[in-house]
Amino acid sequence: MNRAILIALSLVLLSHAMAAIALIVNSTDSSKLGLTDGQRSAGQTFFGSGSGLPPVKDGQELRPRW
Numbered sequence: 001m002n003r004a005i006l007i008a009l010s011l012v013l014l015s016h017a018m019a020a021i022a023l024i025v026n027s028t029d030s031s032k033l034g035l036t037d038g039q040r041s042a043g044q045t046f047f048g049s050g051s052g053l054p055p056v057k058d059g060q061e062l063r064p065r066w
Contacts, residue, residue: 035043056062
């Protein structure tokens with residue numbers, strides 16, 4: 001066999017194997033990945049609520065505090 005044909009065939013086989021692995025991994029139940037209500041509330045108390053930063057006052061500069 002020609003070397004180019006062998007390389008092309010191996011690349012095709014590798015791409016099919018990677019596609020099969022991706023399908024197997026993605027077929028798992030994705031509902032288990034979400035957080036429960038207890039985990040979500042614990043994360044909000046530890047990291048703070050999910051709200052954004054307070055608005056910038058007039059004339060206040062946005063500089064780092066270091």
